[in-house]
Structure formats: structure tokens, C-alpha cells
């Protein structure tokens with residue numbers, strides 16, 4: 001069924017449009033936009049959050065993939081000449097080009113079908129970001145904030161916490177959207193660390209270690225990381241090889257990655273660490 005803009009929500013673009021004014025207001029209050037901020041919204045859709053931010057920050061920029069929404073947004077916001085629409089795929093969009101004199105504030109009710117790869121894409125650009133506020137599937141927010149031992153602890157949470165402070169804010173039920181999604185949602189704030197608390201010597205090695213470990217999350221570290229690290233190397237770091245990947249902290253993963261990076265550089269950098 002089409003909405004009043006003659007646009008039909010598309011599942012393949014993860015379109016669930018916010019319509020609850022109370023929720024929209026609460027989200028914008030959490031973002032707390034300022035007129036001087038450089039704000040980028042991912043997936044403005046029909047402009048529910050866009051409208052509220054534009055009223056405070058008329059230089060808002062948006063990145064929208066659905067070309068049928070572009071004329072709807074242009075018409076709705078014609079009286080904001082500095083409002084900029086990038087018709088593009090956020091998954092390959094270079095956000096860093098928008099950070100000119102100020103770091104970016106990135107916001108969005110993200111398309112849930114691509115939220116994990118999109119967050120990884122944004123984490124890679126965290127150096128030019130002041131903060132990010134996202135509506136996500138509640139389970140994804142739990143994964144972002146998970147600590148060792150949690151069921152949801154894994155690659156997403158570890159890499160998000162490597163780059164950012166993760167603050168879950170509040171939950172939103174399906175009734176706030178049209179069409180209503182089948183899952184609960186939540187708002188999260190990600191604030192990139194000014195200085196990384198656990199900097200790795202080589203980021204790619206850290207990413208490869210974490211990925212390899214959680215590809216076999218039910219196995220012991222001895223087995224899960226067997227192709228990369230020996231039992232002796234784990235023991236030299238005081239890490240029990242009988243633990244499971246979910247038991248190690250971010251700091252532990254960085255220690256393993258640093259040991260591998262040291263071995264690699266001692267070997268003249270010839271050992272390739274895969275990052276697929």
C-alpha cells in the first residue's frame with residue numbers, strides 16, 4: 001500500500017518509516033543537534049527525523065539509496081536551500097569527504113538488512129566522526145554493547161568497542177513504524193574514542209584474529225585460533241587455551257594480535273594475515 005506521498009515501502013531497502021511523534025522527538029532530543037554541527041543522516045526515507053533536524057540545522061546532508069524517495073524529499077524540504085541529498089549507497093559512500101572543518105555527526109534509522117556491514121563501514125571512518133546515533137534492531141544494539149561472557153558478545157561488539165564508546169539509549173516498539181517491523185528496536189549512541197584505549201599494532205591482524213575466533217565461537221581457543229596461534233604463544237600471554245572466544249576481552253584480542261604482528265615483523269613482514 002502506498003503512503004500519502006505515493007511511495008510504497010520497499011522491503012529490500014529495509015524501509016520501516018517512523019511515524020510516532022513522541023519517539024521522533026525523543027530521538028532528536030538524544031541527538032541534540034546544534035546549528036553549527038555537520039550532520040549526515042543515513043536513509044532519511046520520508047523525512048521523519050530529517051524534518052526535526054532541519055529545523056535546527058538547515059545544512060543537514062542525507063544519503064538515500066531509493067531514487068523514488070529523492071523527489072519526495074526535494075518537495076517536502078524545498079524551503080531549505082542548503083539541505084543536500086546524496087543519492088548513493090551508504091555502504092560504499094565516502095563519509096570522510098563531508099568532514100571539512102568539523103567532525104561529522106552521523107544519524108539514522110538504519111535499514112536493518114544491512115546494518116552490520118554498514119556499521120563496519122562507518123567504524124573504518126571513525127577518525128572523522130564526533131558521534132553516531134542509530135536506530136537498530138534491539139539485538140544488534142545488544143551485540144554492540146556486549147561484554148565477555150554475554151551470549152551476544154562477538155566480532156561486532158569487539159570492533160565497535162575498539163573504536164567507540166557504546167551507549168544503548170532506549171528501546172522502541174514495532175508500533176512506532178509503518179510498516180511495523182517484526183522485531184523490537186533500540187537507539188544507540190557511538191562515540192569514537194579520542195585515544196584508542198587498546199590500540200593494536202596492526203589493525204588488520206586484530207580484525208583477522210577476532211574474525212577467526214568467532215567463526216568457531218563454540219570451540220576452545222586452541223581449536224578456534226589453531227591455524228594462527230600456537231598453544232605456547234597463548235600460554236606466553238597467560239591466556240588459557242581451553243577458554244572459548246567469548247571469554248576473552250578486547251584487550252586480550254589485542255595482545256594476541258600484537259604478538260602475531262611482532263612475529264610477522266621479526267620475519268621481515270612476510271607472513272600474510274588474511275583479512276577476508
Ligand SMILES: C[S@@+](CC[C@H](N)C(=O)[O-])C[C@H]1O[C@@H](n2cnc3c(N)ncnc32)[C@H](O)[C@@H]1O
Nearest residue numbers: 013016017018043044045065066089090109111
Ligand atoms: C528504516 S528506513 C528509515 C527511514 C526514515 N529515516 C524514518 O525513520 O522513517 C531506512 C532508510 O534507509 C534507506 N536505505 C536503504 N538502504 C540504503 C543504503 N544502502 N544506502 C542509503 N540508504 C539506504 C531506505 O530507502 C530508507 O529510506
